[in-house]
Amino acid sequence: MTGITLDLLLLQVFTGLALGTIFVLLAVGLSLIFGLLTVVNFAHGAFFMVGAYMGVYLLGVTGSFWFSLVGVPLVVGVLGLVVERALIRPLYGRGLDYPLLLTFGLGYVLVDLIRIGFGIEGRTFSTPAALQGSVDIGVGHFPLYRLFVMAVTALLLLALWWLIEGTRYGLIIRAGARDPDIVRVLGVDVSRVWLLVFALGTALAGLAGILAAPMRGVYPEMGIPVLIEAFVVTVVGGMGSLRGAVVAGLLIGMVVSLTSLVAPPMANISMFVVMALVLLLRPSGLFGRAGLMG
Amino acid sequence: MSGETILSADGVGKTFGAFRALRDVSVAFPRGRLTSIIGPNGAGKSTFFNVISGALLPSEGRVVFEGRDITGLSQHLLARLGIAKSYQITSLFPQLTALENVRIAAQALVSRFGMWRPRSALPGLVDEATALLDGVGLGRRLGVPAAGLAHGEQRALEIAVALASRPRLLLLDEPTAGMSPEETRSIMELIVRLATERTVVLVEHKMKLVMNISDRVVVLHHGEVLAEGTPDEIRANDEVKRVYLGQGRPAAAGLR
Amino acid sequence: MSALRTALGRVVALCGPHRVAVMIVFFVVFPWLMPYKALAINVLILGLFAVGFNIVFGYTGLLSFGHAAFFGLGAYGCGIAIARYGLPWPLALGAGVLLAGVGAVLIGGLSIRRRGIYFAMVTLALAQLVYYIFYQAEPITGGENGLRGVDVRTIALGPVALDFLAPTVKYYFVLVFVSLALWCLSRVLESPFGAVLEAIRENETRARACGFDVDGTKLAAFVLSGLFCGLAGGLKAMHLSIVPTEVLHYQTSGLVVIMALLGGMGTFFGPFVGAAVFLLIEDQVSLVTAQWQLVAGSLFMVFVLFFPNGIWGSLLQWVGRAP
Numbered sequence: 001m002t003g004i005t006l007d008l009l010l011l012q013v014f015t016g017l018a019l020g021t022i023f024v025l026l027a028v029g030l031s032l033i034f035g036l037l038t039v040v041n042f043a044h045g046a047f048f049m050v051g052a053y054m055g056v057y058l059l060g061v062t063g064s065f066w067f068s069l070v071g072v073p074l075v076v077g078v079l080g081l082v083v084e085r086a087l088i089r090p091l092y093g094r095g096l097d098y099p100l101l102l103t104f105g106l107g108y109v110l111v112d113l114i115r116i117g118f119g120i121e122g123r124t125f126s127t128p129a130a131l132q133g134s135v136d137i138g139v140g141h142f143p144l145y146r147l148f149v150m151a152v153t154a155l156l157l158l159a160l161w162w163l164i165e166g167t168r169y170g171l172i173i174r175a176g177a178r179d180p181d182i183v184r185v186l187g188v189d190v191s192r193v194w195l196l197v198f199a200l201g202t203a204l205a206g207l208a209g210i211l212a213a214p215m216r217g218v219y220p221e222m223g224i225p226v227l228i229e230a231f232v233v234t235v236v237g238g239m240g241s242l243r244g245a246v247v248a249g250l251l252i253g254m255v256v257s258l259t260s261l262v263a264p265p266m267a268n269i270s271m272f273v274v275m276a277l278v279l280l281l282r283p284s285g286l287f288g289r290a291g292l293m294g
Numbered sequence: 295m296s297g298e299t300i301l302s303a304d305g306v307g308k309t310f311g312a313f314r315a316l317r318d319v320s321v322a323f324p325r326g327r328l329t330s331i332i333g334p335n336g337a338g339k340s341t342f343f344n345v346i347s348g349a350l351l352p353s354e355g356r357v358v359f360e361g362r363d364i365t366g367l368s369q370h371l372l373a374r375l376g377i378a379k380s381y382q383i384t385s386l387f388p389q390l391t392a393l394e395n396v397r398i399a400a401q402a403l404v405s406r407f408g409m410w411r412p413r414s415a416l417p418g419l420v421d422e423a424t425a426l427l428d429g430v431g432l433g434r435r436l437g438v439p440a441a442g443l444a445h446g447e448q449r450a451l452e453i454a455v456a457l458a459s460r461p462r463l464l465l466l467d468e469p470t471a472g473m474s475p476e477e478t479r480s481i482m483e484l485i486v487r488l489a490t491e492r493t494v495v496l497v498e499h500k501m502k503l504v505m506n507i508s509d510r511v512v513v514l515h516h517g518e519v520l521a522e523g524t525p526d527e528i529r530a531n532d533e534v535k536r537v538y539l540g541q542g543r544p545a546a547a548g549l550r
Numbered sequence: 551m552s553a554l555r556t557a558l559g560r561v562v563a564l565c566g567p568h569r570v571a572v573m574i575v576f577f578v579v580f581p582w583l584m585p586y587k588a589l590a591i592n593v594l595i596l597g598l599f600a601v602g603f604n605i606v607f608g609y610t611g612l613l614s615f616g617h618a619a620f621f622g623l624g625a626y627g628c629g630i631a632i633a634r635y636g637l638p639w640p641l642a643l644g645a646g647v648l649l650a651g652v653g654a655v656l657i658g659g660l661s662i663r664r665r666g667i668y669f670a671m672v673t674l675a676l677a678q679l680v681y682y683i684f685y686q687a688e689p690i691t692g693g694e695n696g697l698r699g700v701d702v703r704t705i706a707l708g709p710v711a712l713d714f715l716a717p718t719v720k721y722y723f724v725l726v727f728v729s730l731a732l733w734c735l736s737r738v739l740e741s742p743f744g745a746v747l748e749a750i751r752e753n754e755t756r757a758r759a760c761g762f763d764v765d766g767t768k769l770a771a772f773v774l775s776g777l778f779c780g781l782a783g784g785l786k787a788m789h790l791s792i793v794p795t796e797v798l799h800y801q802t803s804g805l806v807v808i809m810a811l812l813g814g815m816g817t818f819f820g821p822f823v824g825a826a827v828f829l830l831i832e833d834q835v836s837l838v839t840a841q842w843q844l845v846a847g848s849l850f851m852v853f854v855l856f857f858p859n860g861i862w863g864s865l866l867q868w869v870g871r872a873p
Contacts, residue, residue, distance in 0.1 A: 040667050090855060096667050097613045101811065102854045104615075104804060108847030116841055224800055228678045231671040239668060265686050272679035279660050279672065373761030385759070387752035398749050402761035405742035407770060412740045459761055 004261065010139040012261045013254055018146035020253020021153040022212045026230040027237060027245035028160065029204035035177040035240035036197045038096060039088060042104035044230055045223030046111060047202045051076050051209025052218045053114050056123050065128035069210060076206025077199040084198040089191070107223070115220050122219030149211050156207075157246065164242070173197065177240065232275045238285025248286060300325040300463055300493050301346065301377075306355035308341055308517075315341040316352070316517045323463075323510075328489035330496045330504035333514035334537060340382065342514060343467045343497045347379045348372045359463070373402065378461035380452045382468045382497075388441035392432055392451050395440050396423035399458035426454045430484060446477030453484065464488065467497045482507065501538065505529070513537070559869035569818050570736045574729045584826075587717035589833060593826045594724045595786050598731055600809040600821030602778025607807070608816030609739065610771045611751040612662075615670045615803050616677030619657060620650040620776040622798030624783025626684060626691060629793040633699040634690065643727075643784045650780020651773055653680065658772035662765055674803065681798040697793040714788075724785050731778055736818070738774065747771055751816075779806075808850050814863030823862045 026048060033041050041047075054075050058068035083106065091098040127145045134141040164170035176183045176193055183190050216222065233252050237244025252271045260267035278285060301323040308316040316338045323329050333339050344350040346357055348369055356365040359375060367375075387395050400419045414420075427433055430450040435443060440451060449469055456464060469485065470478040486507050488494060498504045504511065504525075511528045513521040521531045528534055565572045581590040599621050606612040628646030631637040637645065657680075661672040684691045691697055704711040705723060712719045738744055746767050749757040758764050787793045796802060805828070813824025828846060835842035857864050 034667070038667070040670060087851065087855070094858075097670075098854055098858065100613065100667070100670060101807070102851055104807065105847045105850035105854060108804075108843050109851065112841045112844035112847065116844070120840075228675055228800065232675050235668065235671055235675065268682040269679060269686070272675060272682070275672075275675055276660060276679075279664070283663060368763075369755075369758035370761050370763045373759055379759060381755075385753060385756045387749055387756060389752055390748065394745075398745050399760045401742055401745060406746060406762055406767070408742040409738045409744075409774075410741060412737070413742045413745050414740075416742060455756070455760070 007139040008261070009258075011137075011142065012257050014137065014139075014142055015146070016254030016257030017250055018150055018215075018253070019257055020250035021150050022208050022215075023229055023233045023253055024246050024249030025153055025156070025204050025208035025211070026226060027233040027249050028157070028242055029201035029208075030230050030234050031237070031240050031242055031245045032204075033198055033201040034234075035242075036173065037088075037092075037099075037194050039099040039103070039198075040096070041198075041201065042100055042227065043083070043106040043110065044103075044202075044205050045225075045227030046107040047076055047080065047205035047223075048209040048212070048226050049220065049223035050079065050110055050114065051206030052125070052213040052222060053118055053123075053209075054206065055210030055213050056118070056125060056218055059125075065130075069207075072210040073203040073207040076209070077203030079206075080199040080202030081195060083202070084195050088198070107227075111220050111223070118220075120220060122217055125213035125218050127214040145214060149215075152211065156204075160242075169193075229271065232271050234285075235275055236278045236285060238288030241285065241287040244285055244287030298325045299323065300360060301495070302358045303342070303346055304356050304358060306342070306345055306352045306357065308338075308345060308350060309353045314517055316345065318355070319514070319517070319519055320355075321512050321519060321522065323493065323495055325493050327509035328485070328494045328496065328507060329510045329512065330498055330508040331512045331514060332498055332501050332504060333520070335499070336516075337514040338517040339497045339499070339514055340467060341517075343382075343465065346495070347377070347465050347467075373459055373461075376460070376462040377465065378456035378459050378463070379465040380449070380456050380467065380469055382471055384445075384448045384452055386440040386448060386452060386455065389439055391437050391439055392427060392443065392454075393420070393423055393436040395451060396426050396454050396458045399423075399455045400426075402459055423454075423458065426457055427451075429457075430454045431480065446473050446481065449473065449477075449481060450484065453481075453488070457488070461492065463493045463495070465495050465497075468499060469496070470498070470500070470503065478503070555869055558865075562866065562869055570729070570732050573732060573819060573822075574725075577725050577728070581718070581721055585833065587721055589829060591717065591721050591724055591789055592829055593822065594721070594728050595782050595789060596805075596809060596829065597822035597825035598728050598785070599779050599782035600806050600813065600825050601731065601735065602775045602780075602782060603806045604810050604815060604817075604821050605735070605775035605778065606768075606772055607810055608814075608820075609744075609747050609751065610768060612768060612772070613670045613807075614673040614772075614775075615800075615807065616657060616661075616673030616675075617775075617779055617806050618798050618800065618802035619653055619673075619677035619680040620779035621783040621786070621802060621806070622680065622684065622793075623653045623776075624650040624780030625787040625793045625797045626697065626783075627780070628784035629697045629700040629787040630690060632702065632787075633697055639702050639705070639788060643781070643788070646784030646787070647777055647780040650776045650783065653780075654773040654776025655769075658769045658776070662769045662772060674800065677798070677803055678800065681795070681800075684798055685795055691795075692793075694795060696795055697787075700787050700791045700793060702788050702791070720789060724789065727781060727785060731781060732818075735778070739818075743767070743770070808846065810860075811858075812850065812853055812860055814860030814866070817860070817862045817866060820860050820862035824860065827861065 026044065030041060030044050033039055051072050054072045055068050058071045059065060062068065087102055087106065088099050091102060131145040131148050134143045164173055172183055172188050172193055176190060180190050233248045234245060236252060237248030252274060255270050255274055256267055259270035299322045303319055303321045306316055306319045319342060331339055331342060341350065345352045348364065348367060351366050356363050359377060364372060397419050400422050401416060405416055424436065427436060430453055432447060432450055432454065435447060440448060443451060470481055473481065482503060485494065485496065496504060508525055511523065511525050512519060513528060513534050515537050520537060521528055521534050581587050584590040603617045606614050624646040627649030628642045631642035631645040632639065657673060657676045660676060661669055664672050685693060702714050705714050714720055746762050749762065750764055750767060754764055783797060786797065809824035809828050810821055812827055813822065814820030831846050832842050835845050853860060859867055
């Protein structure tokens with residue numbers, strides 16, 4: 001363990017939090033969709049990948065990272081709208097497996113469509129000029145862009161929290177997660193809520209895609225490991241729990257980051273060990289069965 | 295044998311969040327008798343049924359079967375101890391034939407993990423299933439998939455499925471729900487016949503149906519035991535009258 | 551049309567009781583129906599993989615997204631036994647099947663109690679764990695480059711040594727194992743245990759109330775399925791003479807889901823139909839365009855939306871014999 005100072009450790013914790021924020025964005029979208037629609041979105045990684053590529057495209061057309069950052073979630077969200085309406089809606093009421101299988105197939109298709117549009121080679125996505133360099137955070141220098149990603153995620157989570165806890169829409173979302181029939185009785189068009197929630201979840205995945213692009217690179221298969229990571233986070237946090245998604249996302253980020261410091265070969269494996277432990281000790285996840293905001 | 299208790303609920307309570315569905319319910323079910331649990335809507339009958347049948351874990355108290363604490367025991371172990379049940383909402387193997395429904399249930403007693411010999415080589419199961427189906431009046435419907443049977447026939451099939459595990463205790467939750475008067479009559483006759491050979495606990499909303507056939511009646515109200523006794527004692531009970539009459543519904547006619 | 555339908559229905563009804571024999575006869579002539587032998591071998595191996603997967607997906611109603619783990623464990627187990635320890639192939643194949651079985655006990659033990667939707671995610675994640683472990687253990691597994699040197703040149707059959715490198719020999723060698731596996735599966739499905747699987751698929755609550763240990767039965771089915779997939783993996787290793795890391799990859803888990811659904815879940819012959827269709831698409835479409843996955847993925851979505859019973863299942867339904 002020589003050479004590992006406290007500062008290095010703390011710096012690695014920060015790196016883990018930055019990694020974790022991407023997990024959080026993905027897992028929150030996944031949990032939101034599952035909590036309301038009981039659909040496990042196997043195309044979530046593909047939406048993430050499409051987000052990154054839309055970032056590449058919009059940046060190429062407009063030259064503005066900031067414009068792309070706003071545009072990507074919109075584009076991917078609209079894609080989500082179309083997918084829910086055209087492909088997933090016909091499958092409601094046919095059991096939980098069919099929407100899952102469909103989104104799985106959709107993942108294949110999206111990956112190949114991107115290959116056709118952008119080629120099979122990966123793209124680089126350079127960090128925007130304003131966010132290059134690093135800042136001293138007391139324990140060492142930390143990349144500015146990662147701080148930016150953490151800040152954006154924190155702001156988004158606050159906005160989401162406000163949407164769900166503080167607005168009429170949130171009330172419907174919370175009630176709908178508990179019992180769709182109640183919402184239906186109240187005269188709300190449930191299918192519309194589902195549509196919007198699916199779009200919101202995919203938009204978050206797309207946003208995670210463009211945010212992660214400068215850190216992880218952009219390539220057609222980039223969504224596959226991400227999908228699995230998001231699943232691990234969701235299982236650890238508790239399916240359908242937003243608080244669980246946040247806590248587990250940050251936790252897993254730190255576990256992976258710290259493992260890569262002390263035992264690099266174990267870094268990939270560490271998150272699965274956490275998941276196995278949670279499954280053995282707390283089978284419904286850290287925050288399972290507590291409702292959407294639990 | 296008549297004084298012996300086969301099943302008892304001791305101080306059973308059940309809460310759902312802030313809602314108290316059952317409060318300190320203690321009931322002893324005598325062996326070999328037909329005991330009915332009645333009560334107005336929302337009295338906690340179904341919750342109580344689910345607790346004594348092991349589908350719900352009580353928040354407090356325990357359930358004892360033949361001297362053994364069975365609280366929280368898994369469903370399949372309860373079945374092997376000799377407790378069978380028929381649910382309020384029909385629960386069968388819909389695509390399998392009536393015969394196969396009962397045959398599989400009977401198979402649970404003899405082979406659960408046998409992977410090599412064909413199932414048709416298990417001796418006696420088909421005959422046993424056929425006899426049971428004859429007994430519930432489905433002798434001519436052996437080859438019909440469960441989903442293709444009429445509602446009343448499905449309820450009868452469910453009873454045959456329950457009987458196939460040779461239970462010492464049979465729990466029935468509103469077996470006549472949604473039935474026509476003729477279907478109701480034939481099912482009630484069947485239940486009376488079954489009760490001559492084993493202990494039966496019957497949860498029923500329609501008081502009138504059970505008063506003439508039960509050995510004992512337990513009345514639940516607001517999640518508590520309101521009264522317990524022979525049908526005659528229940529008929530004479532002022533509190534029971536008040537509860538049923540207080541609802542202002544003709545079900546009280548059963549009290550006469 | 552209706553005459554054809556009736557006739558087909560009669561044929562299927564006649565074949566039913568002898569399904570294993572009928573399939574073996576079909577596979578004896580099958581290589582001549584395919585463009586080349588290697589494709590026929592792949593149909594057999596991946597079809598067997600899909601048959602194994604079908605035990606949980608089709609017959610028990612569990613959607614696993616981690617079956618690459620068992621295919622891969624079978625392949626690596628067999629491959630390592632041959633390439634690293636020089637074991638004769640029958641022992642190596644057994645080692646592969648055994649390793650897959652152990653993997654199925656562990657993964658199944660962790661995941662089987664997770665209902666429905668969790669199950670797909672947990673199996674996927676645990677299979678990925680297996681992938682990373684084998685990827686990392688380079689001294690034994692060859693890591694990223696795959697495991698090389700799984701050389702089986704001849705199959706000794708008494709005094710005769712068969713040339714395993716000849717495609718025809720290889721095909722019939724694989725067919726012997728596929729036939730044995732199908733015969734075993736047919737027996738299991740006919741057995742009391744098979745009846746319990748049907749009961750669980752139809753109504754889990756009632757199966758429990760009848761006295762069946764549903765979780766235990768599911769775990770047994772899961773392990774059985776793992777053994778079949780392990781055998782397929784072992785045969786794959788012998789066939790390729792290397793074990794690429796892809797056998798453990800997410801895509802392999804997905805591949806078997808696609809094949810089983812395309813063919814028809816819960817049908818006896820469906821998995822082979824699915825494997826054949828998928829491989830033909832891969833083979834033929836990739837001649838025209840590199841984007842054969844687009845075609846396969848779209849076709850898969852069409853089947854999920856409109857033909858959930860798959861090709862073989864829909865055909866059985868059409869001739870009036872429900873799958």
